[in-house]
Amino acid sequence: MDAGLTPAESRELDQRLQKRQVKEFMNVFGNLVDNCFSACVDDFTSKALSGRENGCIARCVVKSMSTQTRLGERFGELNAAMTAEMQRR
């Protein structure tokens, strides 16, 4: 994929990819907040999170991270297979 990049170009690419990773992390974080808030918080008789809501959010975070890991593995496998298939065609 990086056929024929000079060292300087490689460095530039690495910098860009690092920036992209930070952006990606913020994206994951944002989705996590949106998802767990939407799923867990629905009681606005108070402005503080209830015990129930806190517990739900904590479980949601753990579960979401397990999901990320599992889907990350599947995605890697499937993407590799798809790339190989496309090159075969």
Next chain:
Amino acid sequence: MSFLGFGKAAPSSAEKIAAVENELKVVAEMHSRMVKICTAKCLDTTYREGELSKGEGVCLDRCAAKFFEAHQKISDQLQKETQARGGGFMS
């Protein structure tokens, strides 16, 4: 870009880097979309438990596989349909 019929000029530094970065961007976006959709389809949204149940885990695996298959089929069909309609779909 080719002038005078010499054929394609060598890609510039910026173009090469942009190409790699763009490919990764496309892949990362696909990953992000897949996670969002499969989470919604497979996880118990009441979050009564903090651990993935076996059923949820299997659902995620299958969701990922189907997502990729659908992606490929849609890509192929879109290409066919676009050509059938004279390639003007995306003008």
